[in-house]
Amino acid sequence: MATTTQDLLRLATAGSVDDGKSxxxxxxxxxxxxxxxxxxxxxxxxxxxxxxxxxxxSLLVDGLRSEREQGITIDVAYRYFATPRRSFVLADxxxxxxxxxxxxxxxxxxxxAVLLVDARKGVLEQTRRHAAVLAxxxxxxxxxxxxxxxxxxxxxxxxxxxxxxxxxxxxxxGYPIGSVLSIPVSALVGDNVVERSGHTPWYVGPTxxxxxxTVPVEPDPHDAPLRFPVQYVIRTNTAEHTDYRGYAGQxxxxxxxxxxEVVVLPSGLRTTxxxxxxxxxxxxxxxxGQSVTLVxxxxxxxxxxxxxxxxxxxxxxxxxFEATLAxxxxxxxxxxxxxxxxHGARTVRAVVGELNARxxxxxxxSVPDPTSLELNEIGRVLVRTAEPLPVDDYAxxxxxxxxxxxxxxxxxxxAAGLVGAGLQALSTTGSASGASTAGDxxxxxx
Amino acid sequence: xxxxxGDMSTQQxxxxxxxAPLDALARLESEAIHIFREVAGEFDRPVILFSxxxxxxxxxxxxxxxxxPAPVPFPLLHVDTGHNLDEVIEFRDRTVxxxxxxxxxxxxxxxxxxxxxxxxxxxxxxxxxxxxxxxAITTGKFDAxxxxxxxxxxxxxxxxxxxxxxxxxxxxxxxxxxxxxxxxYNGRHRxxxxxxxxxxxxxxxxxxxxxxxxxxxxxxxxxxxxxxEVFQRDxxxxxxxxxxxPRADEPVEELTVRYRTVGDGSCxxxxxxxxxxxxxxxxxxxxxxxxxxxxxxxxxxxxxxAMEDRKREGYF
Numbered sequence: 048m049a050t051t052t053q054d055l056l057r058l059a060t061a062g063s064v065d066d067g068k069s070x071x072x073x074x075x076x077x078x079x080x081x082x083x084x085x086x087x088x089x090x091x092x093x094x095x096x097x098x099x100x101x102x103x104x105s106l107l108v109d110g111l112r113s114e115r116e117q118g119i120t121i122d123v124a125y126r127y128f129a130t131p132r133r134s135f136v137l138a139d140x141x142x143x144x145x146x147x148x149x150x151x152x153x154x155x156x157x158x159x160a161v162l163l164v165d166a167r168k169g170v171l172e173q174t175r176r177h178a179a180v181l182a183x184x185x186x187x188x189x190x191x192x193x194x195x196x197x198x199x200x201x202x203x204x205x206x207x208x209x210x211x212x213x214x215x216x217x218x219x220x221g222y223p224i225g226s227v228l229s230i231p232v233s234a235l236v237g238d239n240v241v242e243r244s245g246h247t248p249w250y251v252g253p254t255x256x257x258x259x260x261t262v263p264v265e266p267d268p269h270d271a272p273l274r275f276p277v278q279y280v281i282r283t284n285t286a287e288h289t290d291y292r293g294y295a296g297q298x299x300x301x302x303x304x305x306x307x308e309v310v311v312l313p314s315g316l317r318t319t320x321x322x323x324x325x326x327x328x329x330x331x332x333x334x335x336g337q338s339v340t341l342v343x344x345x346x347x348x349x350x351x352x353x354x355x356x357x358x359x360x361x362x363x364x365x366x367x368f369e370a371t372l373a374x375x376x377x378x379x380x381x382x383x384x385x386x387x388x389x390h391g392a393r394t395v396r397a398v399v400g401e402l403n404a405r406x407x408x409x410x411x412x413s414v415p416d417p418t419s420l421e422l423n424e425i426g427r428v429l430v431r432t433a434e435p436l437p438v439d440d441y442a443x444x445x446x447x448x449x450x451x452x453x454x455x456x457x458x459x460x461x462a463a464g465l466v467g468a469g470l471q472a473l474s475t476t477g478s479a480s481g482a483s484t485a486g487d488x489x490x491x492x493x
Numbered sequence: 494x495x496x497x498x499g500d501m502s503t504q505q506x507x508x509x510x511x512x513a514p515l516d517a518l519a520r521l522e523s524e525a526i527h528i529f530r531e532v533a534g535e536f537d538r539p540v541i542l543f544s545x546x547x548x549x550x551x552x553x554x555x556x557x558x559x560x561x562p563a564p565v566p567f568p569l570l571h572v573d574t575g576h577n578l579d580e581v582i583e584f585r586d587r588t589v590x591x592x593x594x595x596x597x598x599x600x601x602x603x604x605x606x607x608x609x610x611x612x613x614x615x616x617x618x619x620x621x622x623x624x625x626x627x628x629a630i631t632t633g634k635f636d637a638x639x640x641x642x643x644x645x646x647x648x649x650x651x652x653x654x655x656x657x658x659x660x661x662x663x664x665x666x667x668x669x670x671x672x673x674x675x676x677x678y679n680g681r682h683r684x685x686x687x688x689x690x691x692x693x694x695x696x697x698x699x700x701x702x703x704x705x706x707x708x709x710x711x712x713x714x715x716x717x718x719x720x721x722e723v724f725q726r727d728x729x730x731x732x733x734x735x736x737x738x739p740r741a742d743e744p745v746e747e748l749t750v751r752y753r754t755v756g757d758g759s760c761x762x763x764x765x766x767x768x769x770x771x772x773x774x775x776x777x778x779x780x781x782x783x784x785x786x787x788x789x790x791x792x793x794x795x796x797x798x799a800m801e802d803r804k805r806e807g808y809f
Binding site: 053054055122123124125126127129133134136148149151152155156278279281282283285287288291295296297325326334336337338340351375389390392445446449450451453457458459460463 | 515516517519520521522523526527530531533534557558559560561562563564644645651652670671672673674675676677679681682683694695697699700
């Protein structure tokens, strides 16, 4: 039986249509024995009905009726499997171009992404685009699964060419050596997914599962200065807890200990941490990722949406900042759009003032001063907010550098927002592709 | 590989070498508590669906932790099919009292009695829960409804968001689902709409059991092996009871069984099991070759897309 102290790896998968992504995920579940007999029976029955001689493992993961009919994956599906070494939360994201928004969704929480390519086709434009989006969203590690290796007769040279091209691309995006690994696999047959293949003696690296089990999990940024968005004020007055007033939240970055000097934003008031409370007892220290309740030394006015931060390195509270938006709505964005911005536990009115650049996903270059951002487009904009927000650069902190853009009228989520000129990765993509860039996305803002 | 700096991520400096990462259960607990607090901060009238089953009991335990030392700031809602085992209803009432909470009960029986709903020929009442549930949400003006659903339960649930918008008919529309990014949840909704919230989305059945053990959470006794008069129908062991059989051709046997899920007694079966305590249950769940729904829930067998159809109609 697995131990209860195993850790958790959140990963996302991405790939182009027909690369066999659902089959690969199905294979991971199947070979880790995460698929139980009744689920498997259903897949066997459905496969026979479709006239197939072997079970179609993609049926394990393509959940919605319209997907099964169309044979494509149209929405992010979350899958869970565990080995004695680690638990996994897998976001299976669609490869269809028009569903890039789901890749952004899956990547936003991923610590590692598995990109698929078809060994017969190699690195495609969409592979490069996906890698760029993963880099933009700060996914720390990539795996390139060179799938259908059986269909190129397990040819080492073919694999090496693809692996090198991809690694070069990832390096250009800023991935250091050691954070990217290419693996020759056949999801259909099972080569090097869980079981080591006898057909690829030239490949000495780990199987996909071995790699997922052993790759270091990037810790939450607990060596960064404290960031603690206040979610809720807990008040009670009982015999045991007289006039209790605590600030509930999840540590977004850094650590917090009793005695730490903190500043509350946006008010700028300073105080110290009296206690770090949990129902299981007071803590000597809480780290990034933990949900706790802070009791402060002074009685100052703090409410939901405020940020408690390290007094030594507080973020700047700004009402105008540069940001990168991944536009997720059918309604295009135009300059001057009035929206809501949700950052941490605070939602404020905002205006998207200027559209400075748009990432051209076909040429992998940037286009200055676009008139609009359409569904699935990524661009650099200027955001002005009605109240100052204590933001960090997304490249420094994924948690406190991220925000949602919300439609004030119908409440829909319009865009994923990243504070700062995070398009560095994408513009590097442009230069790596050899195309000349019309506008340099990394140039300092106006 | 261990020494590189994580560059693209948030990591600016090396982590202390002695710091162990939070384990998987600690992360899942923290995520669920964060979700409860977000809802408390953003919604006017949340409610927790509470059946006395293990998932909703874990849900309530997490809610208590999220707001400690203050009481849970929401009431509970139970849609009672009238086909629940006595042990579960007793447990439900005892738990509500222990935490000093308010429980709203919507009775399927009331709807059958006054003709708003009709008993199905097969006697199953799970599909009949939808209307009383939606009525209770409307009457209570609840705008956020916590459920114990997990994505690992079923394929259609695998695509469910943690914040799942329901229209004014309580329906789930897969195409209208919002992208869910980072841990920033968008709970905005129009008047009359509500949001279903699933804090246990990322938990597996095994996680739930391990957490129950770690936190010493008390469950109804039917989750552990006991002797019971049961009969077999559709390959499941059903409790002989006043509502659902057995028919004349279904012999009753006294067997050692336990329940893996708690639901309407006419369609939720027991499994043959000797697992009498938490360690044995965890060992059994780890080794099981059947999903908990497949083993015990006839309602999911109705068609391949059974769950998706029921969710569209506004089911849990």
